[in-house]
Amino acid sequence: MAAMQQISDIGALREQVRGWRIAGERIVFVPTMGNLHRGHLRLVEKARDHGQRIVVSIFVNPMQFNDKDDFNAYPDTLAQDADKLTEVGVDVLFTPSVAVIYPDGYQHNSQVVVPGLSDILCGEHRPGHFIGVTTVVAKLFNIVLPDVALFGEKDFQQLMIIRRMVGELCFPIDIVGVATERESDGLAMSSRNGYLSAVERQQAPLLYRELEQAKSRLLLGSERIEVVEAEAMEVLQKGGFRPEYFTVRSRKDLSKAEGNAQDLVILAAAWLGKARLIDNICLNSG
Numbered sequence: 001m002a003a004m005q006q007i008s009d010i011g012a013l014r015e016q017v018r019g020w021r022i023a024g025e026r027i028v029f030v031p032t033m034g035n036l037h038r039g040h041l042r043l044v045e046k047a048r049d050h051g052q053r054i055v056v057s058i059f060v061n062p063m064q065f066n067d068k069d070d071f072n073a074y075p076d077t078l079a080q081d082a083d084k085l086t087e088v089g090v091d092v093l094f095t096p097s098v099a100v101i102y103p104d105g106y107q108h109n110s111q112v113v114v115p116g117l118s119d120i121l122c123g124e125h126r127p128g129h130f131i132g133v134t135t136v137v138a139k140l141f142n143i144v145l146p147d148v149a150l151f152g153e154k155d156f157q158q159l160m161i162i163r164r165m166v167g168e169l170c171f172p173i174d175i176v177g178v179a180t181e182r183e184s185d186g187l188a189m190s191s192r193n194g195y196l197s198a199v200e201r202q203q204a205p206l207l208y209r210e211l212e213q214a215k216s217r218l219l220l221g222s223e224r225i226e227v228v229e230a231e232a233m234e235v236l237q238k239g240g241f242r243p244e245y246f247t248v249r250s251r252k253d254l255s256k257a258e259g260n261a262q263d264l265v266i267l268a269a270a271w272l273g274k275a276r277l278i279d280n281i282c283l284n285s286g
């Protein structure tokens with residue numbers, strides 16, 4: 001296996017990708033913000049099923065942080081991340097600087113907006129967040145020009161927004177969602193888990209347990225969705241969380257679930273200490 005190249009320059013990356021494309025190879029892309037955990041590495045492993053060449057980006061995107069302190073505190077673990085990616089067999093690690101991605105500052109950059117979907121749930125609690133995500137992902141897509149891109153299902157709303165952006169803006173890219181990787185106690189793997197204290201780490205699996213519990217109750221069919229949602233919020237509060245939402249939504253457009261509708265997902269976001277955790281569980285499929 002050839003050594004992984006690390007490239008920070010757009011021209012050099014395009015040159016490399018053009019060579020692969022001329023050779024008839026499919027390019028698979030995994031965008032990340034670094035601080036890589038097993039969930040990210042799973043995305044890379046899955047990437048192999050979709051093409052011959054794998055590009056991973058690490059770019060901590062200032063435009064998607066609605067809180068400057070959160071951006072400044074985001075861990076920089078590039079050396080360890082590069083080692084992990086070398087081990088799983090990535091072809092190129094793309095590590096552009098903020099100046100490369102936003103030469104005139106992100107405040108002056110053109111924006112990609114997916115209306116509606118970006119304004120609810122996490123978008124409501126983190127104003128501007130998804131505009132930052134869709135803008136940087138569109139830029140990265142135009143730089144890397146992949147055939148396929150992979151995203152984790154833990155960020156379910158992000159995945160839906162990116163799918164919609166790709167469809168509506170006609171990017172010729174297949175978007176693949178990859179199932180959430182979990183710790184043995186059910187906690188979804190996340191870069192944010194590193195912000196939890198030892199005590200909070202013990203409390204954290206309650207979020208997924210409540211999602212599972214809500215799913216079991218709703219599948220019995222005798223309880224009202226609003227009652228289950230409200231009780232889950234209460235359990236999380238009592239368990240030390242500051243929940244933002246716990247809600248049953250359509251897997252097609254994230255609209256509120258009605259009665260016995262199909263194709264539903266339960267989504268939750270809650271703060272535990274300094275960590276904002278999100279998770280979701282499929283309730284039923286269409």
Ligand code: PAF
Binds near residue numbers: 031032033059137158
């Ligand atoms: O999910 C993430 O890590 C980020 O939102 C992404 C998709 C890499 C864009 O910065």
